[in-house]
Amino acid sequence: MTPNELEKYLHEHIPVSHMMQVAVITIENDSVVLRAPLAPNINHRETVFGGSASAIAILAAWSLLHVRLRRAGFSSRLVIQRNTMEYELPISGDFIARSFLNNPEKWESFLNMLSRKGKARISVASVLEYEGGTAGTFLGDFVALST
Numbered sequence: 001m002t003p004n005e006l007e008k009y010l011h012e013h014i015p016v017s018h019m020m021q022v023a024v025i026t027i028e029n030d031s032v033v034l035r036a037p038l039a040p041n042i043n044h045r046e047t048v049f050g051g052s053a054s055a056i057a058i059l060a061a062w063s064l065l066h067v068r069l070r071r072a073g074f075s076s077r078l079v080i081q082r083n084t085m086e087y088e089l090p091i092s093g094d095f096i097a098r099s100f101l102n103n104p105e106k107w108e109s110f111l112n113m114l115s116r117k118g119k120a121r122i123s124v125a126s127v128l129e130y131e132g133g134t135a136g137t138f139l140g141d142f143v144a145l146s147t
């Protein structure tokens with residue numbers, strides 16, 4: 001899956017990503033990077049609304065799992081079970097969300113469980129970056145359900 005294909009998929013299947021003007025910058029095996037502008041995500045203080053920051057962090061994490069599962073040949077539904085978000089700095093411009101597996105060594109057991117039981121859980125993290133620094137951190141548990 002290319003960045004353009006993923007971006008098109010997100011905009012068609014998760015409409016808020018289109019409204020937030022999310023762009024897919026890169027897709028690597030261990031990371032997906034999304035970018036979003038300030039304008040459609042602005043709050044009354046002229047910084048990024050916390051809900052937008054959280055949504056884009058979740059979207060980056062979800063996208064990483066979506067891409068990796070497709071590459072591994074799995075068709076599944078992905079849902080978030082729980083998450084935490086920490087806001088470290090205000091964001092007053094374009095920003096990125098960079099996702100990664102929280103425990104990459106658990107990927108194979110995640111796939112094995114999904115294959116055997118039709119359901120598996122894994123943790124994914126995202127870092128929000130603004131002007132070269134960390135503006136927020138996200139950690140979420142996602143559940144994959146075979147389709």
